[in-house]
Amino acid sequence: MTAISAYAPLAPLNEKQHTISFQEIYPEQRSETVFANPNVSDAVIPHLGRSTQQALLLKAAREQYTLVTDHAIPTILNKDEILVKILAVGLNPIDWKGPAFNFGIPSLPWVNGRDLAGIVVKAGTSSRVHEGDIVLVPSTDYRDIRKAAFQEYAIATHFNAARIPSSRNIHASASLGVAFVASALALGVSLGLDFSLVTKCPGxxxxxxxxxxxVNTIPVDIKKECFSAVSDVERVTSGDWIAIWGASTTTGYITLQLAKLAGLRVICVADIARHGARLVELGADVLVDRHDTDRAKEIIRGVTNGKLRYAIDIVGKDTATILEATLDDAVRSDGSHAHLLGLTGLPKERKSSLTYHTVPIKLFHESSQVGEQIVCWLEALLQSDTLQLPEIIRTDGGLGSINASLDLLREGTASGKRIVVDLASS
Structure with missing residues (x-):
């Protein structure tokens, strides 16, 4: 199949949509930019004459974040970069686990945060997004502190920003970016699922x-994973079974939806009493309760007649090991193998007859071609109302409320939902 090189733009804006004047921000700019989300007022657009901003700094591992008011507003360094005024921040487990377990922190002090939504306040003439656009940004390039979400302004690359249609809630949209990227790369790159064959809103x-x-532009540490699905006999295709352990997570919800769009049959492992109804609503073919692992393995093997070839674990090394036991470890006559992908860990001891995968998340921000294809498809899915957004718990109080919100996330209060912090009213 040939790659899709372009997508139709978002539908034209109508006269009822809100307009923001940028003349106060950029006196040299004479035109007005149409603001694609009527739910956010002009008041969130401050003067950019200052050089500092509020930000949450992690000053030491195993400590809470500290709110500061004198952190530098990040600077655009090349033509692909845009500046975003952050209006909402989606919280991820890594936001508390990183400091708690001292990983994913390049240096100290540091700014974290992986999911944001906001308004573009600076963009070059060659950018695919424009000043005034409301966008969501999955900040996968965590080593670049300028791109972190726990600050008032962040840098993004235009090929990593997805425009949010006016019909979509900006806070819910702020919660799905990294999960969508991880799901798209896991299915579309690691397992080779062809989204161009999707009937409704093809990707x-x-x-x-x-x-x-x-090939020389692909980082060495993800190169093998990027080409793991080179053989057609190894690629997951419509009609195949796939098991998802951790299906009630945001990444699980998105993976389930993308898999169903592509015609896969999906087994969802989760807390069925709490999340079963939602998973059925999203298209799950089989529900398996995670609490009885022996029974779970038995059900998965029974449903697939012992021939399961594809599985994704979103929880950790222990559950990936359980899921591994449900796969058919026999090499097929065509030389193909069963595949296990772990988002947060893989079994310590591995079988030579299985193929193991991680998600090449770095590909999203390292390759403009891949990044743009993913965000353009996400825009189309949102515009066509094909993708259901995660359920959220919205908290107010701006950056200063993030520590308390992370405590809720750590305690499991938000199970099956995403916590989104509103910055627009702070």
Whole structure:
């Protein structure tokens, strides 16, 4: 299949949509920019004459974040970068686990935060998004402190920003970015699922996009994973069974929806009493309760007649090991194998007859071609109302409320939902 190189733009804005004047921000700019989300007022657009901002700094591992008011507003360094005024921040487990267990922190003090939504306040003429656009940004490039979400302003690359249609809630949209990128790369690159064959709102064939890249531009540590689905006999296709352990997580919800769009049959492992109804609503073919692991393995093997070839674990090494036991470990006559992908860990001891995967998340921000294909498809899915957004718990209080919100996340209060912190009213 050939890669999809372009997507239709968002529908034209109508006269009822809100307009923001940028003349106060940029006196040299004479035109007005149409603001694509009527739910956010002009008041969230401050003067950019200052050089500092509020931010949450992590000053030491195993400590809470500290709110400061004198952190530098990040600077645009190249033509692909845009500046975003952050209006909402979606919280991820890594936001508390990183400091608690001292990982994913390049240096100290540091700014964290992976999911944000906001308004573009600076963009170059060649950018695919424009000043005034409301966008969501999955900040996968965590080593660049300028791109972190726990601050008033953040840098993003235009090919990593997805415009949010006016019909979609900005806070719910702020919660799905990293989860969507992880799901798209897991299914579309690691397992080779061809989204261009989707009937409703088709997407890209990411394996074709990757194969068109200069191999020398792909980071060494993800190169093997990027080309793991090169053989057609190894790629997951419509009609195949796939098991998802951790299906009630945001990544699980998104993975389930993308898999169903592509015609896969999906087994969802989760707390069925709490999340079963939602998973059925999203299209799950089989529900398996996670509390009885022996029974779970038995059900998965029974449903697939012992021939399961594809599985994704979103929880950790222990559950990935359980899921591994449900896979058919026999090499097929065509030389193909069963595949296990772990988002947060894989079994310590591995079988030579199985193929193991991680998500090449770095590909999203390292490759403009891959990044743009993913966000363009996300825009189309949102515009067509094809993708259901995560349920959220919205908290007010701005950056200063994030520590308390992370405590709720750590305690499991938000199980099955995402906590989103509102910055627009702070």
């Amino acid at each position: 890209p064939s990411l394996t074709d996009v990757v194969h068109q890249l200069d």
